[in-house]
Amino acid sequence: MSAAPDDRKPHDRGGWPTDEHVDTHDHAHLDWEWRTDALVRVLSAKGVISTDQMRRAIESLPLERYEASSYYERWSAALEALLVEKGLLAAAEVDARARGAA
Amino acid sequence: MTEARARFAPGDRVRVRREYPPTHFRTPLYAQGKTGVVEHLYGAYRNPEDLAYARDGLPKAPLYRVRFEQTHLWPEYAGAAHDTLCIDLYDHWLEPSEGGL
Amino acid sequence: MSEHDHPHEHAQRDFQPDEEPTASALRAAAIEALLTEKGVVAREEVTRVVEATRAQTPQAGAAVVARAWSDPAYKERLKARPFEAIAELGYDIPIEAPQLYVVENSPAQRNVIVCTLCSCYPRALLGPPPDWYKSLAYRSRVVVEPRAVLREFGTVVPDDVEVKVWDSTADLRFLVIPERPAGTEGLGEDALAGLVTRDSMIGVSDALAPEGAEVRAG
Structure with missing residues (x-):
């Protein structure tokens, strides 16, 4: 992966130049990845967020972060951004809680 | 009005608008400016460019499947000349195309 | 169906007492x-x-494909009204599931599904998508060099067969009915369903040959 070939956003991958082969093996998800997947689904079912809002938040990640992140790291970052945007969470409280749990 | 009128029908030649808004949209860059043929009209769906900002997505936008020749999308396409690709595109991203490719 | 979908594999990975x-x-x-x-x-x-x-596993998808292979009238119903046809087999589709569109491979045309913008996938029928489907490599390349990507899955498509790529950019999710393998004329639906892999319903590989099922599953 490399810098964008043009001014496109990081999620718009069709035809993005790369020599990388497709790794056709599956990898098991970690527990927090399953929970993030489920959390997004539960919050969507409750109408707190939606698929389209999640997509918008994911594609708003900076290119470097988008490419360096795993799939559910992108989801988690996007979810956090949406929840902060809606006033349901404050970024500082997420920071504090994540540090406190370490 | 809760549903925009479908301006195209299967068989129509269409060109995809070239536009890259800073906001959310679902038209990939690689198809922009390209010409294809409407293959199917699915119906009308809430507009994702509106839904992404927690709005209601109305009026619904007609959604088509548009088919492109691969050799037209990618000048250096290495597959067979009859290979194709289709994308689902909303009405407001399409304009009529009279000429050829 | 892939062995990777068996739940015990996940369970092993989730328990990591020694890892920070x-x-x-x-x-x-x-x-x-x-x-x-x-x-x-x-x-x-x-x-x-x-x-x-x-x-969730791709089992529902495999059962639907096996019925479509066995019953032409069912196949037409599946293509016309997918969720109703799936419900006929007793599978529940959540009401919030995105609309499904079923495409059929033929000797003249092979269909391959991707979502270049994110990871749209018929989860209601196939379960969660595989990692490779969500990978940047697959999303970048399969639209521009589908035949090369298919070869990485061990699938070689002759030049006289049209490769058609479907980029799921909007409200529809796509399911491929692979070609029914030769030599399966006498098989019942359960045996047929065992030949229908998840990857064959995404379009990157063929359904298993009846005698090849053991080899591919290992």
Whole structure:
């Protein structure tokens, strides 16, 4: 992966130049990845967020972060951004809680 | 009005608008400016460019499947000349195309 | 169906007593804990969805394809009204599931599904998508060099067969009916369903040959 070939956003991958082969093996998800997947689904079912809002938040990640992140790291970052945007969470409280749990 | 009128029908030649808004949209860059043929009209769906900002997505936008020749999308396409690709595109991203490719 | 979908594999990976949680795991846990404390979600609600998701397999898709191979009238119903045809076989599709569109491979045309913009996938029928489907490499390349990508899955498409790529950019999710393998004329639906792999329903590989099932599953 490399810098964008043009001014496109990081999620718009069709035809993005790369020599990388497709790794056709599956990898098991970690527990927090399953929970993030489920959390997004539960919050969507409750109408707190939606698929389209999640997509918008994911594609708003900076290119470097988008490419360096795993799939559910992108989801988690996007979810956090949406929840902060809606006033349901404050970024500082997420920071504090994540540090406190370490 | 809760549903925009479908301006195209299967068989129509269409060109995809070239536009890259800073906001959310679902038209990939690689198809922009390209010409294809409407293959199917699915119906009308809430507009994702509106839904992404927690709005209601109305009026619904007609959604088509548009088919492109691969050799037209990618000048250096290495597959067979009859290979194709289709994308689902909303009405407001399409304009009529009279000429050829 | 892939062996990778068996739940025991996930269970092995999830239990990691010796590993420090990553920053991502801590942050995800913090988000969920805060939402729980604020009463936005309950932990059990999330757990229930995790369990339901982990129980999902491509089995429903395989059963539907096997019936479509066996019954031409069913296949037409499946293409015309997918969810109603799937319900005929006793599978529940969640009401919030995105609309499904069924495409059929033929000797003249092979269909391959991708979502270049994110990871749209017929989860209601196939369960969660495989990692490769969500990978940047697949999303970047399969639209521009589908035949090369298919070769990486061991699938060689002759030049006289049209390769048609479907980029799921909007409200539809796509399911491929692969070609019915030769030599399966006498097989019942259960045996046929055993030949229908997840990857064949995404379009990157063929259904298994009846005698090749053991080889591919290993």
